[in-house]
Amino acid sequence: MSAALPDHATMAERVPVNSVVDISNEPAGALTVTLPAFMAGSPYEQAIGDFAVQHRAVAITVRYLDRNFDLESKGIDLALRLGELPDSALRSRWLGSFGRKLVCAPSYLDTFPDMTRPYDLKTAEFVSMEGLSDQVVLVKGREEKSLYTNRGRVRVDNFAALRSALRAGLGVQRLPASVANPELEIGTLVELIPDWSIPNLGTYGVWPDTSRRSSLTRLLIDHIVNKT
Known part of the structure; x- marks a missing residue:
């Protein structure tokens, strides 16, 4: 699933992943998100789609995976995970x-x-x-x-x-x-x-600790929390 405005396509390609730039005060950039395959059609997936609709200059790639792996090495900006989380350098937020x-x-x-x-x-x-x-x-x-x-x-x-x-x-x-x-x-x-x-x-959103509070990752997490 991806969404981006044609007018901003070239600029979005130049924006580093997981960053926000000011284009008429609109976030722009790219995110890669993973969630368990059984969550297809869930409120979490719907919230991600709604985020893509609201922010047309953000390109989103969603991968449906039922296993965990290292986020940074795979270029994943946000993962929805289930159950108890092991201690790690990842940031996390309880979603439901x-x-x-x-x-x-x-x-x-x-x-x-x-x-x-x-x-x-x-x-x-x-x-x-x-x-x-x-x-x-x-x-x-x-x-x-x-x-x-x-x-x-x-x-x-x-x-x-x-x-x-x-x-x-x-x-x-x-x-x-x-x-x-x-x-x-x-x-x-x-x-x-x-x-x-x-x-x-529990369902948690986890992301690399390198993310900034004003990043696209944080913006998406806040949107998911507000919509679910």
Whole structure:
């Protein structure tokens, strides 16, 4: 997704990435942003699109990736990331949270008809996903249970592939609620141990510490916060 005014195209090309210049008091330049692929169509994506519409002299490249990598070496100005953030030189800002569901295919559940308690998950095969912790935490009121999963035979690197593997009956795993709910509605997936829930994960905007407060990165972060 990109947006730029034709009149400013040449100037935008001369502006260093992640900078702001004054063209009739309008920001201009270029940004590269990444967000998890399952966020396509989300309010975060819509906020980025709205930013591009409002600032026609800003060129934006959006990459949809479900894995983390070094931002500076890849030329990424802003990344939307999930869960707890490791200590690093990156700046970060909390943007919100998202729900998750522990799910599997009905055919897989048929092989474990007595799976009604968190402890029962120890016998289940979990579809592994790159970047997804093997530790599963479930809560019920003030009670909390934590266990380490039994890795299955299948490993994937994005949520779309994870959803497909679960639908095929290859095991169980947590999915973002926005991905799981449509499948639950049509019955291709079922929720496991629904009396217990998976804690929400935080969504954060992270960017290299070299960014200035007046930069395009900061301007975009503020816009996302205001729109979501």
